[in-house]
Amino acid sequence: MEDFLKLTLSGEQPSQKSGENQILLWEWIAEGIIQFTPRQSYQKAIVLSAGIHGNETAPIEILNQICTDLITGKLHLKEQVLMILGHPEAMRQGVRYLNNDLNRMFCGGRVHLDEDQETQRAFQLENTVSDFFSHQNHDVDFYHYDLHTAIRASLLPTFALLPLKKVPYNTTLLESLNAAQLDAIVSHNCAGKTFTSYTSEQFNAQSCTLELGKAQPFSHNNLEDFEATNVMLRALLSQTNLCPTENNKTKYFSVIENIIKNNHSFKLNIPANAPNFTSFSQGEILYSQDKQDYIVENEKIWILFPNPDVKVGLRAGLILKES
Ligand SMILES: [Zn+2]
Structure with a gap:
């Protein structure tokens, strides 16, 4: 082959x-x-x-x-x-x-x-x-x-x-x-x-x-x-051992919301090149759409795959909380 x-x-x-x-x-x-x-x-x-x-x-x-x-x-x-x-x-x-x-x-x-x-x-x-x-x-x-x-x-x-x-x-x-x-x-x-x-x-x-x-x-x-x-x-x-490691570095998150871009008024409050797992604190505006602001309620949240340029109707990011 x-x-x-x-x-x-x-x-x-x-x-x-x-x-x-x-x-x-x-x-x-x-x-x-x-x-x-x-x-x-x-x-x-x-x-x-x-x-x-x-x-x-x-x-x-x-x-x-x-x-x-x-x-x-x-x-x-x-x-x-x-x-x-x-x-x-x-x-x-x-x-x-x-x-x-x-x-x-x-x-x-x-x-x-x-x-x-x-x-x-x-x-x-x-x-x-x-x-x-x-x-x-x-x-x-x-x-x-x-x-x-x-x-x-x-x-x-x-x-x-x-x-x-x-x-x-x-x-x-x-x-x-x-x-x-x-x-x-x-x-x-x-x-x-x-x-x-x-x-x-x-x-x-x-x-x-x-x-x-x-x-x-x-x-x-x-x-x-x-x-x-x-x-x-x-x-x-x-089938060899998976080498259990002393691994304390892994952080655990769960998705709390899919951010959906509904129309062209959508604005994500983050630079286009912002890295994954950028965090936001309580009270900050994460995104705006239809003249409404999404204000962070949790003490801290993280954003994954932020992408304000997606087609209308698609996912512009995931909001995570630590779990
Ligand atoms: Zn891929």
């Missing part, structure tokens, strides 16, 4: 669509999608995805290196894994997305959109993941890690976003997040349209979106910045 990333960027099909070594069998499923199955029985079915936003290159490079190490047998696979490079065309063009954000197209998020390459890709990803989880034995647990980098600076550079879940997350997922030594973990308070919302809602997978630093072009990443996550993912795949 050729280098998975190079192959995907070329838009070609592999000369050989499946293969094996002493540890595993692999199968190329579709562009940017490859499945690895260990020869031994396994307990976890894991989806690892990156490049849902095409310009978020560091996680793509991390997943590609894991693929190479699986194919060469350097990494001893003990769980089944579906590797996904989410948006090959956006990766080729070095852009976040083409017409619309692919990571808002799941769980019905594309019904109001005209069909195009991106909506078709969302449909293909849903189907592929559905096939992957539907063929598992009843005693196999489902996991999904969707890897991203933020488009703006962040006062807390690495963090996880957990989709809304009715039951608590399992110990393995929480231990893996701890091992990744993240700066923050943010829990959503309502259903979303992201890839991890889909796997969480439809298959009750242990799903999380990981935001790992800032987006850079290919080969301009310092992958050592992401080493803790890389090591954690490899430990998960090879």
